[in-house]
Amino acid sequence: MSRQTRSLIAARGARELTDGMYVNLGIGIPTSVPSFLDPALRVVLHSENGLLGVGGFPSTTDEDPDTVNAGKEPVTLTAGASVFDSGLSFAMVRGGHLDLALLGGMQVSAGGDLANWRTAGRLIKGMGGAMDIVRGARRVVILMEHTTRDGTAKLVEKCTLPLTGQGVVHRVITELGVLDVTEDSFVLRELAPGVGVTDVLDRTDAPVSVRLDDRDGR
Structure with a gap:
């Protein structure tokens, strides 16, 4: 995945956050979201390995090997951040305290099923964490490439891949656009710059209804 593609998806993902939210960031593209947040936005970012108050990526000279996100990448902490064990972290998840989870994905079905922990020859670390998060968060948005x-x-x-959760995804954001999930189809809400409806339909192997929303797809 190119840096440009990753940044495009992460920047759009950042627009899902609103004031007062507690938000989990999964490994992959979601870890880049803090770099695109408005500094005036008051949100608290959660990492399943035991961080509350995650900031952006540090400069190379400021990296702390003991302060990492769920993907083992060095991160900064915001003022008032907390560090705790994974047991307490998942008590927060299971207790329904997350307003939103931004996760990566390998497949999403038209019915909102998510597969994001295993593909042919590749196992993603921490699949149990994602299984908890998709059930504990009030809203789940997947940030991933379209193909x-x-x-x-x-x-x-x-x-066709092993599932992380059934019927758990509310929205998918890719480099082509934003699609909401209904019971049996995707609904195209937004197109990325330079992308046409046909581009999305041709690269989606499921029914897609087109209902472009001028207000940002909410």
């Missing part, structure tokens, strides 16, 4: 490197659709009618 695999070989052009295979990742938005599908039915997932």
